Amino acid sequence: MFASTMQEFPLTVPAILRHGARVYGGSECVTWTGGEPRRASYRQVAENAERLAAALTRLGVGAGDRVATFSWNNQEHLEAYFAVPGMGAVLHTLNIRLFPDQLAHIIGHAEDRFILVDDTLVPLLARVADRLPTVEAFIVVGDGDASALGDARVLRYHELLAAEEPGFAWPELDERAAASMCYTSGTTGDPKGVVYSHRSTFLHAMVAISASLMGLTETDRVLTIVPMFHVNAWGLPYAAFLSGATLHMPGPFLQPEHLTRFIAAERSTLSSAVPTIWSAILNYGADHELDLSSLRAGTSGGAAAPRALLERFEAEYGLRIIQGWGMTETSPLGGMAFPPPGVEPGTTEDVDWRLKSGRVAAGVEMRIVDAAGEELPWDGESVGEIEVRGPWITGSYHRDPAPEKFHDGWLRTGDIGTIDDRGFFQITDRAKDVIKSGGEWISSVELENHLVSHPAVLEAAVIGIPDPRWDERPLAFVVLRDGASASAAELAGFLSGKVARWQVPENWAFVEEIPKTTVGKFDKKPLRARYRADEVKIERL
């Protein structure tokens, strides 16, 4: 190999920290308290991170050891984001909304030795405290009561830091070493651990600050509504230190009245949240005067945002909501849906573009494959499963290689969609919701949307059932409106004009209601179970 003369310089979390602390030492982490916000400069955050690393070292935490957080978005959580990976240990951000069994499972699975916990979250964590054999102590942030955790194992964050001096010497780290880990939500099985490396964290921060994506600079003040226990808060803390953007941390104050007061008081320029939070803000704004004028954009991810959400923010607040796509497995930035040049902001066309799931981010490679695993063209029409690869995409899971999740080195995302010739992708379904018929996919979501547009149909849910010739074929469950009537043949004819002929279901079942989950979504599992138990009366066309 002809030798390059470039320096060996590892891409690490301490390198991000040094940049933020030195070049942007005056940028701030502002934590909302309901009253007067707490402020800390990046210089102070860095010093506290140094003290925390010293304290953890004193507690015996060594390279590769896991230190968990059970925390809201706040300054101390940010300090842990730098201290734990910086010292060579691994930050495990625990989702505070997990069921106790799941929580105890992943803490044990990751073998967490210490858990930083906000005092307000002590009661939640206490539910599993006696089931955590790997945990040596809880480090409580704040001076609230922590007796529920058992006094023997309780340490106080601020006491630990007060006992240390700043100036911790960050070790030289291998950029491929683990920096942090996060478990998937595990909606379709046990949660799986994704372990980010220093390299992936650094590179992800670099792409986040690129002008085509979040484009953070020192002029930005970023309200990170997305939890820091969810994929490193979409990487925003690291991106902020690399770019000098100030961080706005809402703590537990995720109610619209607090978020909007925060934005107005501190002049946030960017905010990142899931669509339900954005919706809540819209609803709150219906009878409150909101000042969102400081926001240059809002980013939305985690689920598809409805068109009305984008249109109403544009119309009522002149605020552009930009969708981003990613997963725990992708660090998460896979792409963002900024319209291409020449599109007039605020037009229908503009909203159309912003309803795309994203546009492939630099550094990420994406493809769609059919049911046989063959790559499909980027024509905006071919539908396949989205696969991705790249330096911040997972290639396995912690103590679980999960080969079924990978395909020739690409991550199978489980998302079904199209990619157009400019790299805009549109996710139409989850893989588990599509029907594989003759090597092609039929979107159950699309069939359902068409069916409920028929005047006689109240609800519809489509599942795939085994078919000897086509592998699977669709079975449509239909609930008719009171007093309305429509035959299977009529509904099939109605669909014929809207989808390809081979996609029209020949199996129909008229039922009283579609089972729903606790959050009101159609629950197809009972439908599939009833089909398998032969309890469904099917009309075949």
Next chain:
Amino acid sequence: MFASTMQEFPLTVPAILRHGARVYGGSECVTWTGGEPRRASYRQVAENAERLAAALTRLGVGAGDRVATFSWNNQEHLEAYFAVPGMGAVLHTLNIRLFPDQLAHIIGHAEDRFILVDDTLVPLLARVADRLPTVEAFIVVGDGDASALGDARVLRYHELLAAEEPGFAWPELDERAAASMCYTSGTTGDPKGVVYSHRSTFLHAMVAISASLMGLTETDRVLTIVPMFHVNAWGLPYAAFLSGATLHMPGPFLQPEHLTRFIAAERSTLSSAVPTIWSAILNYGADHELDLSSLRAGTSGGAAAPRALLERFEAEYGLRIIQGWGMTETSPLGGMAFPPPGVEPGTTEDVDWRLKSGRVAAGVEMRIVDAAGEELPWDGESVGEIEVRGPWITGSYHRDPAPEKFHDGWLRTGDIGTIDDRGFFQITDRAKDVIKSGGEWISSVELENHLVSHPAVLEAAVIGIPDPRWDERPLAFVVLRDGASASAAELAGFLSGKVARWQVPENWAFVEEIPKTTVGKFDKKPLRARYRADEVKIERL
């Protein structure tokens, strides 16, 4: 080591090419011809790069082999930028302005096997054609006469490409493998070869598109005036493919009338050039109507821009010139001088900030050290030699480790300056122009600037002379204005109010004139030689 689960995904030039060709396939390389510009989409550039790689493979070019270019900024040069590194070979961009001896030397030193040459540059290259034993053939771009190169070794670029099909399978490359190389100008010795890796090229492109630096996006059209034989045209071609920015290539048309016609016709949004080009545009604009309204900014590098240049562009065209700093050794982006938030564009303060040399770029670490190699504070006042390290900074030179250029793993830039507490750095001198006195530096440039502000002084040049106690002390050469008079004591007194007492020279020489270089700069070498030969009449205070 606790294992990360991230994919192994190398950061390579083909990854940049794939992104540009697929996501931004419609972006363009526009080459100025004097008449109708030539246009090629990134998709077409990628296809041509595939054909070129196939052709070079057929010629026997293998991994690590050097393929040189002797070319203007144009489409074919861009194709070589991707094809040569992409196939695993090493692109060596030759500076067409080198003296023949230097040119022959570096071609031999790099052991270039093939040279791509623009037909218009054949006469320049022909001067050394019979002194290039390593070169097997010249690949001539264009169909102009190339007989001066000796017909036996002449191949034609377009014939080679026409004989191949697109679809070259880019090999899997180690990101640390060499991608391209560029020799320093060698003003202070033999040119030294800097060899960029795939990794450094990718990471440099990532930082170039960050919003705090050039912030390229698909909406940009970048006029790359800086030559592609000079540090990869500041990395713009690779940054453009990663971001979708269109590239404007001026070819040999570097005259202001052509550049400004190009900008007006193609609506360039950004342009990068050295200060002399920017000055030439200003001068041309004094008696021509220019439309520079499409430019969102101009970047300037390679030398310090004078204040008047920044002020006049602002006043006359509303155009912000932003300075960047870097060297061949730094890929080159080390920092850019964007003013911090809150500074009103167009104000004196704004220009003050933009006269800084730069602000440390994400991914680059910078420090200043005193003459003893001790690190100095970032206080905006301490003056030291600037040292840098990072993933796109060189750690040695091709076949020349040059240990004197490095200090504990940091590159010694040879630039002397200050860094303030926000990472803005100001270069005041080249190391060779400062006087090392008692472990501190005295800036000869600063002394000279003060001296010529004295009404009796026409010219002044200060050199360091050996001193048994202080190591070096300044000797000031002064040319008085016709009819004016001033004693050494008077001039020393004049300086006392302006610089620290210990910086005031005690050695003075009044002379008839200061020797100058061919470009009109003070030439201190003859002054030093005259001092050493004891030919200078010195007044000691």
